[in-house]
Amino acid sequence: MEVGREMFIIEHLPALVIAIPLLAAFIAPLLKRFGKHAVSVWSILNLSIVECLVIVLGYRVIKDGIQSYAIGASIPSLLSPNGLPVRIILEVDAISSFMGLTSISIILLACIYSACFMKKYKSVERYYSLLLLMAAGIMGMAFTGDMFNMFVFLEVLSISSAGLIAFYAYKGEAIEAAFKYLVISSISALMVLFAIALLYGQYGLLNIAALGAAFRFTILDKIALALLVSAFVMKCGAVPLHMWVADAYGEAPAPISASLVVASQISLYALFRICFTLFGLLPAIQIIAWFIILFGLASMFVGVTMAMPQKDIKRLMAYHAISQTGYMLLGVGVGLAVINDINALNAFGIAAMEGGIFHIINHAMYKGLLFLVAGAIIYRTGTKNLNEMGGLGNRMPITAVLFLIGMLSITGLPPFNGFASKLIIYESVFLFNPILSVVAMIVSILTLASFVKVFYSAFTGQEQSKYKDVKEIPAIMLVPLLILAFLIILFGLFPGIILKLLVKPAVQALLDRAGYIGVVV
Amino acid sequence: MIDIQFLTVVILISVGISTLVFKKNIIKIVMGIEIISSSINLFLISLGYREGSVAPIFTNAPSVKMVLPTPQALTLTNIVIDLAITALMLSLAVLIYNYYGTLSMKKWRLVERCS
Amino acid sequence: MNDVSLIVKVVAYILIVPVFIFGSYVILHGHLSPGGGFAGGAILATLVAMLVITFRDDFKENPHEIFSILECIGMIFFILLAFFGLSSSFFHNFLVNLNGLFGKPVHFGVNPGYLNTAGVIPLMNMAVGIEVFSALSLIVLMLSMRYGGERK
Numbered sequence: 001m002e003v004g005r006e007m008f009i010i011e012h013l014p015a016l017v018i019a020i021p022l023l024a025a026f027i028a029p030l031l032k033r034f035g036k037h038a039v040s041v042w043s044i045l046n047l048s049i050v051e052c053l054v055i056v057l058g059y060r061v062i063k064d065g066i067q068s069y070a071i072g073a074s075i076p077s078l079l080s081p082n083g084l085p086v087r088i089i090l091e092v093d094a095i096s097s098f099m100g101l102t103s104i105s106i107i108l109l110a111c112i113y114s115a116c117f118m119k120k121y122k123s124v125e126r127y128y129s130l131l132l133l134m135a136a137g138i139m140g141m142a143f144t145g146d147m148f149n150m151f152v153f154l155e156v157l158s159i160s161s162a163g164l165i166a167f168y169a170y171k172g173e174a175i176e177a178a179f180k181y182l183v184i185s186s187i188s189a190l191m192v193l194f195a196i197a198l199l200y201g202q203y204g205l206l207n208i209a210a211l212g213a214a215f216r217f218t219i220l221d222k223i224a225l226a227l228l229v230s231a232f233v234m235k236c237g238a239v240p241l242h243m244w245v246a247d248a249y250g251e252a253p254a255p256i257s258a259s260l261v262v263a264s265q266i267s268l269y270a271l272f273r274i275c276f277t278l279f280g281l282l283p284a285i286q287i288i289a290w291f292i293i294l295f296g297l298a299s300m301f302v303g304v305t306m307a308m309p310q311k312d313i314k315r316l317m318a319y320h321a322i323s324q325t326g327y328m329l330l331g332v333g334v335g336l337a338v339i340n341d342i343n344a345l346n347a348f349g350i351a352a353m354e355g356g357i358f359h360i361i362n363h364a365m366y367k368g369l370l371f372l373v374a375g376a377i378i379y380r381t382g383t384k385n386l387n388e389m390g391g392l393g394n395r396m397p398i399t400a401v402l403f404l405i406g407m408l409s410i411t412g413l414p415p416f417n418g419f420a421s422k423l424i425i426y427e428s429v430f431l432f433n434p435i436l437s438v439v440a441m442i443v444s445i446l447t448l449a450s451f452v453k454v455f456y457s458a459f460t461g462q463e464q465s466k467y468k469d470v471k472e473i474p475a476i477m478l479v480p481l482l483i484l485a486f487l488i489i490l491f492g493l494f495p496g497i498i499l500k501l502l503v504k505p506a507v508q509a510l511l512d513r514a515g516y517i518g519v520v521v
Numbered sequence: 522m523i524d525i526q527f528l529t530v531v532i533l534i535s536v537g538i539s540t541l542v543f544k545k546n547i548i549k550i551v552m553g554i555e556i557i558s559s560s561i562n563l564f565l566i567s568l569g570y571r572e573g574s575v576a577p578i579f580t581n582a583p584s585v586k587m588v589l590p591t592p593q594a595l596t597l598t599n600i601v602i603d604l605a606i607t608a609l610m611l612s613l614a615v616l617i618y619n620y621y622g623t624l625s626m627k628k629w630r631l632v633e634r635c636s
Numbered sequence: 637m638n639d640v641s642l643i644v645k646v647v648a649y650i651l652i653v654p655v656f657i658f659g660s661y662v663i664l665h666g667h668l669s670p671g672g673g674f675a676g677g678a679i680l681a682t683l684v685a686m687l688v689i690t691f692r693d694d695f696k697e698n699p700h701e702i703f704s705i706l707e708c709i710g711m712i713f714f715i716l717l718a719f720f721g722l723s724s725s726f727f728h729n730f731l732v733n734l735n736g737l738f739g740k741p742v743h744f745g746v747n748p749g750y751l752n753t754a755g756v757i758p759l760m761n762m763a764v765g766i767e768v769f770s771a772l773s774l775i776v777l778m779l780s781m782r783y784g785g786e787r788k
Contacts, residue, residue: 012722012726015726016726019715019718019726022715023715023716026708026711027708027712030705030708030709030712070725072725072728072729073724073725074724148595148598152602155605155606159605159609162609162613169616172621175613175616175620179613179617182613183610186558186606186610190557190561193595193599194564197564197565197568197592200565200568200591200595206591597674600674604772608775611779612779
C-alpha cells in the first residue's frame with residue numbers, strides 16, 4: 001500500500017506541482033478567520049510541499065529522463081493516442097525542473113520572510129493568495145509542453161504579479177508601477193498569442209514538441225519567432241523595454257521584488273525554450289542569437305549605468321537586476337549563435353550556456369538576498385532613500401554582513417557564486433568574441449562601484465540620531481536571509497559539484513531538441 | 522487574394538498600437554489593449570472558420586464539414602483572461618484617479634522621477 | 637439623494653427572476669448548448685450590476701465579503717473536481733458514462749438534449765458559473781461602491 005501511494009504521487013508529480021499551489025491559493029482567503037498566522041503557515045506549508053515535490057521530480061528527471069503527463073487522459077502516459085497530441089501535455093526535462101527548483105525556492109523563502117514582513121498590513125490573505133497563484137503560474141510556465149498553456153500561465157503570472165506590485169495601494173507610485181507592468185505584460189502576452197495563432201493556422205498544433213517536429217520554416221514562422229522573442233525579451237526585462245522593471249521591483253514589497261526576479265527569469269526560460277526547441281534548426285537562428293546577445297549587452301550596460309545615480313535602494317537594485325539579466329542573455333545567446341556549428345559548440349558554446357544558466361540560479365539567490373536585505377532595512381528604518389540612511393552597520397550587524405555577501409556575489413568576487421558563473425561566461429564568450437567579454441567585465445566593475453556606494457551610505461558613516469532605536473531584524477526574517485547566504489557561499493565554494501548536478505543536465509536538455517520532441521511524437 | 526478578415530485584423534492591430542503609442546489618457550490605453558486583444562480574437566476565429574460548415578457537435582451532424590473547435594476554445598480563454606486584465610487595469614485607473622486627480626500619463630510622479 | 641425613480645426600481649424587482657433563470661439556464665445547459673459557466677456567470681453578474689445601479693443608495697454596507705468567499709468556494713470546487721480525477725489523471729472526466737450523476741451516455745440522433753450526460757463537465761460549469769458570477773459581482777461592487785463618485 002505504501003509503495004502504491006508513492007508510485008501514485010510520483011506518477012502525478014508534474015500535475016501536482018502546478019495544482020497544489022493553485023488549490024492552496026483559493027483556500028488561503030478562507031483561512032482568514034483563523035488569524036493571520038494561519039494564512040502564512042498555510043502558504044509556507046504548501047510551498048514547502050511543492051518544493052519537495054519539485055526536488056523529487058528533478059531527481060526523477062535526472063534518473064529516468066524526461067517526465068511527461070497528459071492532462072485528462074485515462075492514463076497519464078497516453079500522450080498522443082493517434083500520433084497527434086490532442087490533450088494538454090506537461091513535459092518536464094532538466095531545464096524545466098532547474099527553473100522550477102530555482103523559482104519555488106526563492107518564492108518559499110520570500111513567503112517565510114513575508115510572515116513577519118507583511119504582518120502589520122490588512123488583507124494579508126489576499127497577498128498570500130496572489131503569491132501562491134504566482135507560484136502556480138511560474139510552475140505552469142516551467143513545466144508545460146503546450147504553447148497555449150504557456151500563454152495562459154503567463155497571464156496568470158502577470159495578473160497575480162500586478163496585484164502584488166500594487167499591494168501598497170495607499171501609495172500612488174505602487175499603483176502606477178502595477179499599471180505599467182500590466183500594460184507591458186498584456187501587450188507581450190498578446191504578441192505571444194498572435195504568434196501562437198500564426199503557428200496554429202499553419203500546422204494545427206499547439207504542442208511545442210509536435211510543432212518542433214512539424215516545422216517547415218515558412219515566412220510566417222519567422223514572423224512568429226520575431227513576435228515570441230520580442231514578447232519574452234520584453235517580459236524578462238531586457239533593455240529596449242526595461243522601464244517597467246525599475247518601477248515594479250522598486251515599488252513592490254521586498255519579498256515580491258525577490259519573487260519578481262524569478263518571475264522574469266521564467267520568461268527567459270520560455271525564450272530559451274522557444275529558440276532552442278522550436279526554432280533550433282532554423283538556418284537564420286544566428287540572427288536571432290545576435291539580437292539576443294545585443295539585447296544582453298545593452299541590458300548589462302544600460303542597467304548598470306542607470307543604477308549608478310539612483311538614490312532609492314530598491315530602484316538601484318532593480319537596475320542591477322536588468323544588468324544581470326544581460327549576462328544570462330549573453331551566455332545563452334552565444335550558445336544559440338553556434339548551435340549549428342558542432343565544433344564551436346563544443347569549444348565554447350556549451351560552456352557559455354552553462355555560464356548563462358548557472359547565472360540564473362545565482363542571480364535568483366543573490367538578488368533575492370539583496371532585495372530581502374533592502375526590505376529589512378526598510379522594515380526597520382522606514383525609508384528607501386539612501387541619503388537618509390547611515391551608520392546602520394552597528395545597529396544591524398548581521399544584516400550588514402548579509403548585504404556584504406550579496407554585494408560581493410553580485411559583483412563577481414571569489415569565493416561567492418557570482419564569480420563562478422561570471423568566470424565561465426567571461427572565458428567562453430572571450431573565445432566567441434573578445435569585445436563582448438570585455439564589456440561584461442567592465443559592467444562587473446561598475447556594479448562593484450555602485451554597490452560600494454550603497455554599502456557605505458547605508459551601513460557605515462555617521463550614526464543618525466533618528467535610528468537610535470533600530471534593532472536587528474526578527475529571527476523569522478533572518479532565517480531566509482541566512483539560508484540564501486549559506487547557499488551563495490556553498491555555490492561559490494563548490495561550483496563544480498553544482499555545475500555537474502544541476503547546470504550541465506539543464507544545458508544538455510536545452511540542446512537535446514530531438515529528445516524533447518521524441519517524447520511526444 | 523487577401524481575405525477581408527485578415528485585413529481587418531491588421532487594421533485593428535495598427536489602430537490599437539497607435540492608440541497605445543500616441544494617447545496619454547490611461548483609459549484610452551486600456552482601450553488600445555482591448556482593441557488589439559479583440560483583433561487577435563478575430564484572427565483566431567477566422568483561422569478556424571470553414572465556409573459552409575457546421576458547429577463542431579458530432580451528434581447527428583448534418584455534414585462532416587465542421588468549424589475547427591480549438592481556435593474557439595482559444596478565443597474563449599483569451600476573452601476570459603482579457604476580462605481579468607481589463608478589470609484589473611480599470612480598477613488601477615480608478616485608484617490612480619483617486620490619488621492624482623488626473624488620468625493623464627504626463628502628470629505622474631514616477632514619470633517625473635525618471636526624466 | 638435618491639434619484640432613481642420608482643419605475644426603475646419596480647422593473648428591476650421584476651427583472652430579477654427572469655435574469656436569474658436565464659443565467660442559471662445558460663450555466664446548467666453549458667454542456668449541451670452554447671454558453672456555459674463563464675457566459676452564465678456573466679449574465680448572473682449583470683443582475684448584481686443592475687441591483688447596484690438601482691439600489692445603490694439603499695445599501696448600508698458593502699456586501700463584498702460574501703462574494704469573496706463564494707468566489708473562493710467556486711474555484712476550490714473546480715480544482716477539487718480536477719483533483720478527483722487523479723485516479724486516472726488530473727482533470728480526468730471520472731463521472732462520464734458511469735450511469736451515475738451526469739453519467740448517461742450521449743444519445744445518437746435527434747434529441748432534445750439530455751442534461752444527465754457529460755460527466756464532470758456540468759459540475760465544472762457550475763463551479764465556473766459560481767466563480768465568474770461572484771468575481772464579476774465583486775468587481776462591479778468594488779468599482780461602483782468603494783471608489784464611485786467624483787473625487788473630493
